Amino acid sequence: EMFVANTTGTSSADRIEGMIKNTIYGIIAAKTCGIANPTVGILNVDGARQTEKALKELQENGYDITFAESARADGGCVMRGNDVLQGTPDIMVTDSLTGNIMVKMLSSAATGGSFEATGYGYGPGIGEGYEQLVMIVSRASGAPVIAGAIRYAAQLVRNKVFEVAKAEFAAAKKAGLKEILDARKAAAKPAAAEEDVKEPPKEIVTAQIAGIEVMDLEDAVKALWKINIYAESGMGCTGPIIRVSDANLEKAHEELKKAGYIN
Known part of the structure; x- marks a missing residue:
């Protein structure tokens, strides 16, 4: 089995920052499901190399992350299409839209795309400070996928996902995650100073x-x-x-x- 570390929402509007965060979320899910030392691969999409650089900096700073090796002859932790089908890494990191397409294609391949028949749905919502577990399925999810999502949820609850998340976020912070993300944001900003726009009072947005x-x-x-x-x-x-x-x-x-x- 392979965890697809993406998001059905937006972990960040910046693709690379989102992929860095998705890696932490994927590690939390995999560890909670019993993989003590999950391997991480980064799908070869735009931003993969910048994501790799940031994650390796996090690793050098002491964060415990093990990179997978591509099944292709040239190896490396940046994964190709072959690696998706072979399930090379325990965790496949990607951006939100690519990940959603990948999940839909893999889960509905056996039905010719008519409905999702394989897998565990779209996984849990994981984030810092979260204390409620939300699992996502789609209108196209068939009974086997919904059953898989329920089993997945039970495993996460049984193995105390929020405690695992708390420890993982603390370890990532200690290794400089915030500083790495701040540097990423600074590099992504245009040279001209951004206009300071104040956020209006929050309201319910439906x-x-x-x-x-x-x-x-x-x-x-x-x-x-x-x-x-x-x-x-x-x-x-x-x-x-x-x-x-x-x-x-x-x-x-x-x-x-x-x-x-x-x-």
């Missing part, structure tokens, strides 16, 4: 606006903040979304269209 390029997601959120509309970024089934309150949906949609973020 309406969604889709069709925004992932690289523009945070800028689009700030465009709404500027006109005092509270908004959050997220990831829906079809890609990046912005969430706003039902009351602000129409106004937010108009503003994003005017600013060129959506058609």
Whole structure:
């Protein structure tokens, strides 16, 4: 079995930062499921090498991480398509959209894509300070997948996933995770100083606006903040979304269209 370390939401709007965080989340899930020393591979997508560099810095700083070796002759911890099918690493790290596509394809391959018949669903929501376990399946998940997701949830609860997570986050922090992520953010910023936009008061956001390029997601959120509309970024089934309150949906949609973020 192989854990696909991605997210059905957004662990970060920055692909590389998200993949670094997804690695920690994947390690937590694998350790909770009884793999004491899980191997980590990074899918060969855009940002894989930067992710590898950051994770190896974390390893050098004392964080316990074991990298897998690709089954291909040239080896290395950056995984190819062969490694996906062979399940080379215990944990396959990838970005959110690629990971979701991969899970859907692998789980529904035996049915020709009509429904998901293999696997354990989309896994648990894992994050620092989380104390509630949420497991995700989709409308396309068949009975075998739902049964697998229930067994997966039971295993996580039985083996105290939140205690494992607490210890893992502490170890990653001690090895400089925050500093590595901060350096990543600084490197990703444009040379020009960013405009300081204050976040409006939080409110319940249940309406969604889709069709925004992932690289523009945070800028689009700030465009709404500027006109005092509270908004959050997220990831829906079809890609990046912005969430706003039902009351602000129409106004937010108009503003994003005017600013060129959506058609």
